[in-house]
Amino acid sequence: MDLSMLKPIAVTRALASLVLVTITSTAFAAYDLNLPEPAAPLTRQMFDLHMLTTWIATIIMVVIIAIVGYAIIKFRKSKNYEADQNFHTSAFGTWSWILVPVIVLGIDLTIAGSAGDALKAVEDYSQKNDVTIKVIGSQWKWTYEYMDDGIKVVSNMLPEEKAGKHYLRAVDNPLVLPVNKRIRLLHTATDVNHAWWVPEIAYKKDAIPGYINETWTKIEKEGTYRGQCAELCGTGHAFMPIVVEAVSEEKYEAWKAKQKMALAQAQAEASSDKVWSKDELYSKGEKLYNTNCAACHQANGAGIPGVFPALAGSKIATGDKAGHIDIVLNGKAGTAMAAWGKQLNDLEIAAIITYERNAWGNNKNDTVQPADIKSARK
Ligand code: HEC
Ligand SMILES: [Cu+2]
Structure with missing residues (x-):
């Protein structure tokens, strides 16, 4: 390389910004000399x-x-020392x-x-496991399925204003686990490789699409453990932190009961024949959009030009309902747009679509009902 090409001013500037980034970076908050204290x-x-x-x-x-x-x-x-020739x-x-x-x-x-x-x-898988969790990595969030209880937790990174000092290491819904139980973790992914890593309680293992990797742990101390995706998985790689909440067995049982009740309620609501008002769907849809879709299409619906299409003013989001329902329900093969029909229920999809058709100046002034999604699924 011809070094004379590097302009001294540009080099100084680059170094100065590197120093600035290093000393002001929030990652510094987690700086420590040794590995974190193990808890398993x-x-x-x-x-x-x-x-x-x-x-x-x-x-x-x-x-x-x-x-x-x-x-x-x-x-x-x-000192004129002479080497020993007979050593x-x-x-x-x-x-x-x-x-x-x-x-x-x-x-x-x-x-x-x-x-x-x-x-x-x-590699010792001979012992009986008390809890089995399927850990699913996706761009850019974690989904936890409690295999014995039918509970599903979707874990998204919290935005800076909500996360405070734990920004980039905080999520909306943590993985809740009991202490002193043997926990089996089954790792997989829906799109590209990810890796689930929480240094205090578990070791790194790749999450590979179409493949299941097994690990296990037993947490000894109650508390909050933070980790992150450890496999470069795309532009949002830094934005899929992991939070594990380790609680006593009683608290764990109570949490599970609450989750199951909420699930039953949501299912009953989704399968009822109720016709929902536009306002009800819109406010439900806004929340769901922000947790599921905003990472790519952005909270203001503007997308990221050239990568994720804008939904504000989009031909599909302001076009006929069937086309709009189709892309959300079935996704688009070969792109980052997933088939949400597998992850969300009819009411949730209807609410999101209604929101998209009426937010950001789309003003279609119509609704999509759960019944529309149900018939589109056939
Ligand atoms: C991981 C990124 C990602 C997420 C998350 C995502 N999408 Fe998409 N979406 C895309 C991409 C990429 C396309 C463009 C696909 C194509 O090439 O036609 C797209 C296209 C669309 C379109 C068609 C827009 C147009 O005018 O072409 C709609 C509508 C849509 N997405 C809705 C949603 C909804 C609703 C959600 C949440 C439930 C969602 N998307 C979540 C990446 C994403
Ligand atoms: Cu990842």
Whole structure:
């Protein structure tokens, strides 16, 4: 590379902004010297392994620096030190050829033994699990399915004004888990690879579309644990944080009961023959749009030019109902527009579409009812 091409001013500016970004970045708030305190047996095992290797490396470094330092001073040229030509024939010289490799091998085997134990524990699926969660990564959110209870939690990042100091590490609906129970996590994805990672309680595992990866954990302490997607998954990669709320078993049961009741209520509501007013659909739809669609089409419906189409003034969103329902229900193959029919119920889809047809100056002044979605599904 021809370095003269780099203008000094441009380089200075780039460096200055880099420094600024570094010292003002919110990521600094989470800056810490060591890995976070583990809160599960497996992560503790990994943490101990990390500490073991760190200490071994530190001791070796100190010993070597001491020997090198000593040699540099003691045997320096200015003292006319003459190298010992017979060192290798001395007893120390001879035995050190054997002793040093033996010590190195001993250290290696100590680390390998610990690492082997940790790996075996990671892959130990022989025990009975108390809770099974399917963890689904999508651009750009996490969905948690409680396999034994039929509960589904969709977890979206909170915007800055709601998240406060936990911005980029806070979500609307956390994954709620009981402490002291063996939890099985089944990882998969709907679009591209993601990876679910919460350092205190669980290790990283890729979430791959069409494939299921298994991990397990057992949380020892109640509390909030934060993590993030650890596989570069697109422009929203930084915006799919993970929050796990670990609670006592009683609190967990109470939370589950509440979720099931809300689910039953929503299902009853969605399948009733009620004809909804425009205002009811609009306000329901606004909330649902903001959690499900705004990441791409933006809260103001303007989209992102060239990437995600605007819905304000869009031909489809202001066109006939059938076409509008079709794209939301079935998505568009080969694009980021998912088939929402699989994720949302008839009422939810009807509400979102009604909202889109009347928000941001679209003013179609019509409604789409759950019954319309039901017949479009056939
Ligand atoms: C991951 C990004 C993403 C999300 C989330 C998303 N969409 Fe889309 N949407 C797209 C893309 C990309 C297209 C353009 C598809 C194409 O090429 O025709 C699109 C197209 C559309 C269109 C057609 C617009 C036009 O004029 O072409 C509508 C209507 C629509 N989406 C509604 C929704 C609704 C409702 C939701 C939420 C339930 C939603 N989208 C969520 C990416 C997204
Ligand atoms: Cu991701």
